[in-house]
């Protein structure tokens with residue numbers, strides 16, 4: 001199962017921190033992730049592509065003990081609430097894979113790296129204090 | 131919409147059937163439902179076939195319904211292939227109800243079947259992960275138990291649930307499943323065994339999870355006139371059947387869940403509420419998920435799920451039994467079949483034909499099926515209210 005061609009989830013210019021590719025409604029300002037041509041808040045067009053998700057907060061997380069083939073448990077996955085509002089799923093890096101290490105409310109920042117040995121780079125978050 | 135009735139239901143037992151192909155599972159359930167309804171295969175005027183993973187697991191991406199339903203002698207009529215992840219089965223039922231309710235036909239068949247034992251568990255788990263947005267979650271290590279684990283972990287962190295509640299609801303699930311001849315897991319477990327079983331994700335342990343499973347379930351739905359002419363004593367009324375998809379921004383703060391929006395629509399259609407319901411079959415893909423549904427479906431207030439469980443209200447002999455079949459956790463979860471297995475269980479309970487697992491006073495039942503995952507919430511939901 002390959003996932004190409006994928007939606008552009010993140011961008012990273014050389015020397016810049018990465019960001020997720022979202023969209024903002026010109027009418028009401030609602031932010032979508034991934035970017036979409038129609039506003040998810042009011043249903044209107046147009047929207048403009050905007051960088052989002054450089055930071056966020058953990059909504060909920062769990063340590064995965066039984067992993068898909070190729071992944072090395074334990075590792076943490078989470079729902080992260082982006083500072084702009086959208087909820088995204090992704091792995092959490094930069095903290096020990098233990099319950100409580102990525103507790104709800106933890107401030108996190110975006111990073112891009114493979115989530116498994118030899119994997120494709122994916123967007124992830126890490127605790128802001130780390 | 132016209133009144134719609136369930137005239138017959140049938141199942142192929144859920145479990146591990148390595149030598150039984152998808153079409154044979156589906157055919158057995160369809161034939162059982164037709165027999166139960168007293169309807170011949172050539173009287174079926176439209177059929178809806180639910181299957182979620184067959185394309186990825188067998189390579190048969192298209193026309194699975196036309197192939198499978200031939201096993202039951204159903205062909206020539208409209209056959210629609212239905213896919214809505216784990217909510218495929220109830221979605222097929224919903225389509226059959228709409229077809230009869232709209233007057234497009236008088237007898238429709240809904241069949242859900244899934245063949246998950248294909249000799250390669252990794253392949254089955256990869257296929258399950260395709261119930262999320264693959265382009266966004268690819269190579270992130272997503273496995274579906276973690277989705278429940280995240281919600282449950284947040285509840286443990288807030289103190290509104292404790293580990294013992296996760297264990298106790300699992301004990302209840304297996305106690306119910308033991309009584310169900312169609313269930314995959316028919317052995318009681320203790321709370322200690324549950325908490326000592328292998329950790330899967332967060333607080334979710336192996337015995338709390340629905341397993342990979344093969345199986346099928348089916349229902350024959352019909353108009354009032356057909357119900358009157360046939361075995362009308364056993365016809366069960368469809369008071370509501372509502373299908374919703376996850377809203378944009380569904381998982382954000384302050385949004386109603388897909389399940390809550392779906393069941394609210396069903397209450398409105400039926401003119402009933404949770405206080406009128408005698409039993410619930412809900413989508414406990416992990417057993418602790420049932421605790422979240424107590425609140426989400428309105429059977430108790432937010433934060434009170436633990437008390438509902440502790441009071442014994444939701445056990446088989448309680449005030450409002452949840453998952454008398456054993457639910458997904460104990461009956462098994464062949465994903466495309468689950469929604470129709472819930473309908474079958476509700477029909478058997480309402481008719482008083484559930485034998486060893488029959489609950490005391492079954493007049494009105496709710497079946498609730500969830501599927502897929504987008505933006506932190508279910509991508510699809512179906513809620514059905516049935517009455518005798």
Ligand SMILES: [Zn+2]
Pocket residue numbers: 025026027028029030039040041042043044
């Ligand atoms: Zn807008």
